[in-house]
Amino acid sequence: xxxxxxxxxxxxxxxxxxxxxxxxxxxxxxxxxxxxxxxxxxxxxxxxxxxxxxxxxxxxxxxxxxxxxxxxxxxxxxxxxxxxxxxxxxxxxxxxxxxxxxxxxxxxxxxxxxxxxxxxxxxxxxxxxxxxxxxxxxxxxxxxxxxxxxxxxxxxxxxxxxxxxxxxxxxxxxxxxxxxxxxxxxxxxxxxxxxxxxxxxxxxxxxxxxxxxxxxxxxxxxxxxxxxxxxxxxxxxxxxxxxxxxxxxxxxxxxxxxxxxxxxxxxxxxxxxxxxxxxxxxxxxxxxxxxxxxxxxxxxxxxxxxxxxxxxxxxxxxxxxxxxxxxxxxxxxxxxxxxxxxxxxxxxxxxxxxxxxxxxxxxxxxxxxxxxxxxxxxxxxxxxxxxxxxxxxxxx
Numbered sequence: 445x446x447x448x449x450x451x452x453x454x455x456x457x458x459x460x461x462x463x464x465x466x467x468x469x470x471x472x473x474x475x476x477x478x479x480x481x482x483x484x485x486x487x488x489x490x491x492x493x494x495x496x497x498x499x500x501x502x503x504x505x506x507x508x509x510x511x512x513x514x515x516x517x518x519x520x521x522x523x524x525x526x527x528x529x530x531x532x533x534x535x536x537x538x539x540x541x542x543x544x545x546x547x548x549x550x551x552x553x554x555x556x557x558x559x560x561x562x563x564x565x566x567x568x569x570x571x572x573x574x575x576x577x578x579x580x581x582x583x584x585x586x587x588x589x590x591x592x593x594x595x596x597x598x599x600x601x602x603x604x605x606x607x608x609x610x611x612x613x614x615x616x617x618x619x620x621x622x623x624x625x626x627x628x629x630x631x632x633x634x635x636x637x638x639x640x641x642x643x644x645x646x647x648x649x650x651x652x653x654x655x656x657x658x659x660x661x662x663x664x665x666x667x668x669x670x671x672x673x674x675x676x677x678x679x680x681x682x683x684x685x686x687x688x689x690x691x692x693x694x695x696x697x698x699x700x701x702x703x704x705x706x707x708x709x710x711x712x713x714x715x716x717x718x719x720x721x722x723x724x725x726x727x728x729x730x731x732x733x734x735x736x737x738x739x740x741x742x743x744x745x746x747x748x749x750x751x752x753x754x755x756x757x758x759x760x761x762x763x764x765x766x767x768x769x770x771x772x773x774x775x776x777x778x779x780x781x782x783x784x785x786x787x788x789x790x791x792x793x794x795x796x797x798x799x800x801x802x803x804x805x806x807x808x809x810x811x812x813x814x815x816x817x818x819x820x821x822x823x824x825x826x827x828x829x830x831x832x833x834x835x836x837x838x839x840x
Contacts, residue, residue: 469597654789
């Protein structure tokens with residue numbers, strides 16, 4: 445599958461996806477801000493949060509099976525256009541009548557469902573386009589595009605809300621989807637051949653094959669459990685970084701914003717490092733190093749005195765940098781070890797596990813903060829992630 449033009453294909457693919465991810469991040473931020481500003485209701489915001497991740501987690505295994513059955517390219521196009529259609533309907537509703545909270549929540553559900561199809565289709569397409577020895581590098585590129593989009597998206601949404609209203613921000617989603625789909629139309633993504641036996645296999649049987657592919661691969665199964673454990677510890681961090689800045693270091697919103705920016709810059713740096721040098725790194729060792737750096741940075745952060753806020757800023761950057769170092773090689777490892785016709789299902793299962801771990805992580809973190817302090821939470825999370833790193837390097 446050596447293809448001299450594979451880098452050009454990925455440049456085009458990720459350029460289109462950047463606009464899609466950027467517009468989606470802008471709209472997602474704008475919708476949440478609009479709900480916050482309009483209702484101020486914790487219940488509504490909780491429902492919005494659940495609508496954002498729960499459908500993707502629950503539908504993931506089914507979506508992955510469909511992705512492996514049909515054209516991955518078409519799945520990505522349909523997912524992008526579904527998100528655009530939802531935003532267009534919400535735009536019409538808000539423009540011509542009084543906006544409905546129920547419709548906004550429904551659109552968030554639709555966006556989550558579309559993501560359940562788009563993500564495995566995208567990840568499962570990568571090894572069909574890139575040589576196997578470059579998969580870690582490509583994963584680094586993907587992490588960088590995602591990180592930049594997640595930073596620039598909310599900023600774009602905030603800027604547009606400042607000069608217009610949410611209806612016009614919603615149209616940004618339509619533009620992003622059109623650009624991404626237009627680029628995809630010109631990229632040939634090979635279809636995985638299906639034997640007659642596979643075609644006649646039932647849908648449930650195919651879904652089980654994805655699960656069995658993980659369980660039978662002992663090393664991948666162990667790594668998946670370890671990554672799910674890290675997700676429980678890592679995902680709540682985005683919420684508790686501002687709390688750490690305010691409660692432990694006694695800083696204001698400006699300083700908390702600086703921490704968020706430095707963390708985001710670290711994410712981009714980590715993805716960029718892998719994008720340039722990823723091919724020369726052992727995947728499992730890189731995962732362990734990433735976890736070790738993150739765990740150490742969190743552990744030290746919890747031990748800092750309130751006067752060492754500048755050190756905390758630096759450590760926040762290290763936490764961000766370490767994220768791609770363990771997530772990107774993990775995705776590349778899956779792409780290397782799993783047969784192409786199973787990749788959609790495997791990625792869906794892995795993603796669903798991480799998403800279902802999210803509420804567990806938030807619940808545990810909330811209990812620890814109530815019983816102790818946010819600084820203690822950072823120490824505990826750091827120690828557990830370091831332990832995960834030690835176990836990861838020993839996985840066989």
